[in-house]
Amino acid sequence: MANGVWHTEYGIEINLTKPDLGVEGYPGLLQEITTSVSRRNPRLLECLAHHRGQRCESEAGGKSPWMFVRRGRVGGRRPLVASHLPITHRATxxxxxxxxxxxxxxxxxxxxxxxxxxxxxxxxxxxxxxxxxxxxxxxxxxxxxxxxxxxxxxxxxxxxxxxxxxxxxxxxxxxxxxxxxxxxxxxxxxxxxxxxxxxxxxxxxxxxxxRHLEVWKCVPSSDRHCLDSEGAGHCGAIHADWFVPALCLPQRKPxxxxxxxxxxxxxxxxxxxxxxxxxxxxxxxxxxxxxxxxxxxxxxxxxxxxxxxxxxxxxDAITFAEQEVDRTCRAGEEGWFVSDGRRLRDLDRPTGGFTLPRMPVQPSGTPMRITTVERAAASAALGCPPWELGLCAGCAQMMRRYGRNAAMYCTPCRTALNGR
CATH class of the missing domain: 3.40.1350.10 (Trna Endonuclease; Chain: A, domain 1)
Incomplete structure (x- = not known):
């Protein structure tokens, strides 16, 4: 890979290893040379060997002496590298x-x-x-x-x-x-x-x-695991996270x-x-x-x-090693070996979501204090309208307290009471 190119319009040599590209007085030069070839003059950047009248391995092989600049990837570094334009660089x-x-x-x-x-x-x-x-x-x-x-x-x-x-x-x-x-x-x-x-x-x-937003209460009967605890534990809080349609419960239409x-x-x-x-x-x-x-x-x-x-x-930040320009044509050595390969970016896994803090225990006999956020989260997690919400008589956490098939105690508290 080349670390330098010739700018045919400005008539300057560009050193890709230096933060100022080895020249002064050309604002916006980095953006210009890294612009997609389909949006600029394809002969803007030239092989340094070809410009100096020396042997350009790419041209000798029947290909192009013209070049493009991109970010490479070498370990954790992101140097700018110049490559000869391949035939397939433009959209096929x-x-x-x-x-x-x-x-x-x-x-x-x-x-x-x-x-x-x-x-x-x-x-x-x-x-x-x-x-x-x-x-x-x-x-x-x-x-x-x-x-x-x-x-x-x-x-x-x-x-x-x-x-x-x-x-x-x-x-x-x-x-x-x-x-x-x-x-x-x-x-x-x-x-x-x-x-x-x-x-x-x-x-x-x-x-x-x-994606779709899923809100659930983190209890043993939930089909989802806890966002905050390791393994398959349950914290009793309300979680919210984003899922692709196929991973929603129940599964959503595509x-x-x-x-x-x-x-x-x-x-x-x-x-x-x-x-x-x-x-x-x-x-x-x-x-x-x-x-x-x-x-x-x-x-x-x-x-x-x-x-x-x-x-x-x-x-994506560029790494500048500040080296001398290599004016030898490196065509033939060009490969994607300077890149570790583009990583998989489209991942189906959840985003990490959000956990609503557990409500503090409220003394009996005092008016119920539920914020708008707590009410909205509980309504979504429990699948009931907001007016059916209330506090569990045992743990004082939000539950479906009113309406048909409602109860005074949440499921964990009923289980604990029945086990006594």
Whole structure:
């Protein structure tokens, strides 16, 4: 892999191992050279050996002396590396056909359901183009970004920020569970299908990126385990977490791409970012029902629907070794050996969720004090309307106290009393 390139428009040598790229007076140079080749002059970056009139192994092999720059991965480091443009760097014909068929399917679905939709919508100030923009009856604008080949995380962040500035909510579509866009912006993953199946309307299920909120009381009779204790213990608290449809209890129906086209534009489905319980700097983006998001925000006291992510992920930060430029052509040595391979990003496992603190024991004879959050969580967990809630006569925890088939004591307390 090369650690330097020649910039054909500026006439400068770029050292990829230095924070200033070995030159001064070129603001925005890093963003420019790491821009996708499909969005810039493909002859912008040149092999240093070729520029100096020396042997370029790539050109000698009948290929290109032109280059692109990306982040490599060597152990825990993320150096910038330059590679010769391979023939397959641009989207393959199959990928292009898949991309076009998916875009057309989104636009046609929207039109069929009475929604306004446009394809290839330019953003302001020439900051990019959305594959399709669907506008809902209340003016909600969803920008569909069909991304079936690799894109850098920085490009995802930049294009997402550009869309949000224009009042467009981005919805990225991937077909690969390792796609770098996953959890860096609102996203959805579909199957890798032949373009003709997509065009012919074959069932297109959202495999990842859409979840449902499940709320449950952590007791032995619960079908779910405790979020906070190791093993299969139960803490008696109320938990809430997000699950893909197949892992919900009971299992939910799958969401199809047509469902998401309509629901996202009408506001029935909305994006949310759930921070990781262990590391608040990271989290998961997902599409959820508006009702689920409202309940989640009430439980956690969060009213921001879509927190803005940082412009750069911690695991995407560039490492600069500050070395001398190697002007020898390294074509033929280029392989993906500098990368440990993209990790699986679309994971079906829960997010880590949220646990509502246990209510303090309240003295008998005093008025019941239940906060709005506690009432909402208990109603969802126990599956009863809020007016049927009350406190257990034994442990003073929330339970279904009123209505048909109600009781004075919760199940654990009844078990304890019967065992005496």
């Amino acid at each position: 014909p199959a990928e292009s056909a898949q991309h076009r068929a998916t875009k057309e399917r989104v636009v046609e679905t929207a039109a069929r359901c009475g929604l306004a939709a446009e394809a290839e919508v330019p953003l302001a100030h020439r900051r990019g183009v959305s594959d399709a923009v669907v506008t809902g009856p209340d003016g909600v604008r969803i920008g569909w970004e069909i991304q079936y080949h690799h894109i850098s995380p920085s490009s995802v962040h930049r294009r997402t920020a550009n869309a949000l500035e224009q009042g467009i909510t981005p919805l990225w579509v991937a077909k690969d569970r390792t796609a770098s866009l996953i959890d860096r912006a609102p996203w959805a993953r579909v199957d890798d299908m032949p373009w003709k199946d997509i065009a012919d309307g074959k069932e297109m299920v959202i495999r990842g990126g859409y 969401v199809h791409i047509e469902d998401l086209v309509v629901r996202s534009a009408t506001g029935e489905s909305v994006p949310v970012r759930v921070p990781d319980r262990r590391d608040g700097r990271t989290g998961r983006h997902m599409w959820v029902s508006a009702d689920d998001r409202a309940l989640w925000q009430e439980l956690i006291g969060e009213k921001t629907p879509l927190p803005t992510a940082s412009t750069e992920d911690e695991d």
